[in-house]
Amino acid sequence: xxxxxxxxxxxxxxxxxxxxxxxxxxxxxxxxxxxxxxxxxxxxxxxxxxxxxxxxxxxxxxxxxxxxxxxxxxxxxxxxxxxxxxxxxxxxxxxxxxxxxxxxxxxxxxxxxxxxxxxxxxxxxxxxxxxxxxxxxxxxxxxxxxxxxxxxxxxxxxxxxxxxxxxxxxxxxxxxxxxxxxxxxxxxxxxxxxxxxxxxxxxxxxxxxxxxxxxxxxxxxxxxxxxxxxxxxxxxxxxxxxxxxxxxxxxxxxxxxxxxxxxxxxxxxxxxxxxxxxxxxxxxxxxxxxxxxxxxxxxxxxxxxxxxxxxxxxxxxxxxxxxxxxxxxxxxxxxxxxxxxxxxxxxxxxxxxxxxxxxxxxxxxxxxxxxxxxxxxxxxxxxxxxxxxxxxxxxxxxxxxxxxxxxxxxxxxxxxxxxxxxxxxxxxxxxxxxxxxxxxxxxxxxxxxxxxxxxxxxxxxxxxxxxxxxxxxxxxxxxxxxxxxxxxxxxxxxxxxxxxxxxxxxxxxx
Ligand SMILES: Cc1cc2nc3c(=O)[nH]c(=O)nc-3n(C[C@H](O)[C@H](O)[C@H](O)COP(=O)(O)OP(=O)(O)OC[C@H]3O[C@@H](n4cnc5c(N)ncnc54)[C@H](O)[C@@H]3O)c2cc1C
Numbered sequence: 001x002x003x004x005x006x007x008x009x010x011x012x013x014x015x016x017x018x019x020x021x022x023x024x025x026x027x028x029x030x031x032x033x034x035x036x037x038x039x040x041x042x043x044x045x046x047x048x049x050x051x052x053x054x055x056x057x058x059x060x061x062x063x064x065x066x067x068x069x070x071x072x073x074x075x076x077x078x079x080x081x082x083x084x085x086x087x088x089x090x091x092x093x094x095x096x097x098x099x100x101x102x103x104x105x106x107x108x109x110x111x112x113x114x115x116x117x118x119x120x121x122x123x124x125x126x127x128x129x130x131x132x133x134x135x136x137x138x139x140x141x142x143x144x145x146x147x148x149x150x151x152x153x154x155x156x157x158x159x160x161x162x163x164x165x166x167x168x169x170x171x172x173x174x175x176x177x178x179x180x181x182x183x184x185x186x187x188x189x190x191x192x193x194x195x196x197x198x199x200x201x202x203x204x205x206x207x208x209x210x211x212x213x214x215x216x217x218x219x220x221x222x223x224x225x226x227x228x229x230x231x232x233x234x235x236x237x238x239x240x241x242x243x244x245x246x247x248x249x250x251x252x253x254x255x256x257x258x259x260x261x262x263x264x265x266x267x268x269x270x271x272x273x274x275x276x277x278x279x280x281x282x283x284x285x286x287x288x289x290x291x292x293x294x295x296x297x298x299x300x301x302x303x304x305x306x307x308x309x310x311x312x313x314x315x316x317x318x319x320x321x322x323x324x325x326x327x328x329x330x331x332x333x334x335x336x337x338x339x340x341x342x343x344x345x346x347x348x349x350x351x352x353x354x355x356x357x358x359x360x361x362x363x364x365x366x367x368x369x370x371x372x373x374x375x376x377x378x379x380x381x382x383x384x385x386x387x388x389x390x391x392x393x394x395x396x397x398x399x400x401x402x403x404x405x406x407x408x409x410x411x412x413x414x415x416x417x418x419x420x421x422x423x424x425x426x427x428x429x430x431x432x433x434x435x436x437x438x439x440x441x442x443x444x445x446x447x448x449x450x451x452x453x454x455x456x457x458x459x460x461x462x463x464x465x466x467x468x469x470x471x472x473x474x475x476x477x478x479x480x481x482x483x484x485x486x487x488x489x490x491x492x493x494x495x496x497x498x499x500x501x502x503x504x505x506x507x508x509x510x
Contacts, residue, residue, distance in 0.1 A: 004489060006097040009231045011492045015458065017475045017485025024482035028053050030277065031477060032287040034268045034302065037065020038463055039450035040293030041251055042099050042470025047291075048258035050474075050483040056260065057284060059267035062244060063252060065295065066425065067463075069243040074333055074417040076374070081242035081366050082419050085329035086345065086358045086380055087463065088113075089239070091232035092225060094489035095460070096467035103250035110237035110246075111363055113344050119406065120148070120197055121350035128234040135228045135496050136166075146195070153192030161188040167505065168224040169494040171457045177217035178434040182209075185216035197349040205355050206462070208324035208426040210385045218429040218461075225459045230491040238344075238363050271306045271447075278446050289446040289477050293470060295425045296321045296453050311443040317436055321453060322428040328353075328383045328395050329421045331360075333370065334413040337377045342407060353383035353395065354402035376416060379403070392422050427453035440473040445480055448473040458490045
């Protein structure tokens with residue numbers, strides 16, 4: 001098969017669909033997709049493109065899930081766009097980009113961010129731009145040029161432990177490392193403290209988890225996906241317009257062309273056995289199959305309210321699914337600009353809660369217009385892994401205070417208006433949680449699950465895991481109906497450096 005436009009890495013792998021397990025169905029099946037985030041929309045595309053009649057039910061007033069957006073009126077009377085915050089669209093997100101390309105073939109909606117600097121509270125700065133794209137040269141160049149890797153500290157690195165990060169094979173890495181926490185792996189590796197903060201804790205916190213609550217296997221997979229296993233580079237694109245306009249309205253139009261109905265403001269309360277078809281979604285009709293593409297809190301609630309779904313073990317799994325700690329996204333419309341050299345996106349490390357600062361007028365049209373018109377700036381702050389039950393006002397204030405210490409000019413700015421989103425709807429990948437994390441399949445062959453919490457046995461994460469799991473869920477149903485599935489693409493499933501893998505195995509005594 002010819003390579004999709006986004007797959008530049010010669011080592012990227014094609015994942016063909018399994019052959020159909022049943023003869024081709026005589027009539028077009030009808031499927032319900034619960035959840036209109038990336039996973040649900042990917043599943044809807046995958047099914048509708050093969051002739052399945054699909055209805056997507058989304059609880060909120062618009063699709064997009066955690067990338068949903070809405071309009072808001074600011075104190076100065078301007079209409080502004082609000083959403084759940086900055087998202088990085090990495091080049092190795094092959095399946096997500098393939099999904100978006102269905103409605104936007106040239107991916108005009110995305111713009112590249114020229115630089116991805118990281119700053120530590122104690123001073124060192126790193127950047128991932130300008131590095132060679134291909135492993136191991138990217139890692140060697142980072143270590144050689146970065147102030148976070150002083151030579152004397154590098155001599156202390158525990159090489160056998162560090163090699164575990166190079167010997168990633170999915171799913172084997174979970175057997176070796178899932179029981180360990182990211183904190184313990186990082187401690188064993190003995191990377192210089194500044195490098196740990198900058199290069200590693202920034203990664204773990206992007207999973208919304210503190211280092212002691214994230215599986216070391218997930219950290220290793222993340223390193224592999226973004227850095228050591230892919231030659232697409234650690235640079236990313238961002239939508240140039242608010243998410244609805246850039247991403248979801250075009251995709252929903254594409255889906256409408258396939259006769260997919262996207263019902264918003266339509267929560268699914270329960271799934272029951274149907275009388276005419278296999279499943280009934282009370283108030284919404286009956287369907288031959290259901291894709292559960294809800295977020296973790298939504299899935300837990302839905303399964304608890306649907307006692308006939310799956311079997312006891314599967315239901316117990318759903319009940320045990322954990323959410324990551326709360327996170328806060330604060331967006332400020334300010335009366336004056338930040339200094340001209342401030343980058344569009346800055347990762348931060350070593351601060352109590354501040355994880356990144358973005359300046360929206362650097363890359364988004366709508367905010368650029370506002371900033372040009374008012375002479376102000378639109379600044380967004382993220383704080384991941386906050387304490388459970390934290391006080392929202394206190395967290396907002398201390399997040400702002402940290403941002404002022406990074407960009408001192410913020411102290412003089414007057415806030416025209418601000419919006420804050422404190423949420424707890426990202427999944428947690430706790431140490432030891434992989435073993436009983438089910439994939440897209442459930443005990444019922446016509447009930448499948450998709451979302452960024454689902455096990456895919458591919459080296460994917462976050463938005464790309466959502467997109468990949470949506471397509472895998474669609475493939476599982478298509479196979480039951482004797483219909484052809486979709487090919488997925490992934491960064492290589494094994495570490496690219498055979499000698500490093502061999503050394504890692506030797507050091508484990510294997
Ligand atoms: C602040 C922030 C920053 C992020 N940054 C990045 C990033 O830079 N890069 C990256 O790759 N990822 C990032 N992520 C993660 C990314 O947003 C998620 O991985 C992805 O959006 C998950 O998609 P999903 O479809 O699995 O779930 P969701 O987007 O959560 O979609 C699930 C949908 O199901 C709906 N739903 C739930 N229950 C029901 C019900 N009963 N009936 C109907 N509908 C229901 C919900 O309303 C929701 O719309 C970030 C997330 C956040 C919050």
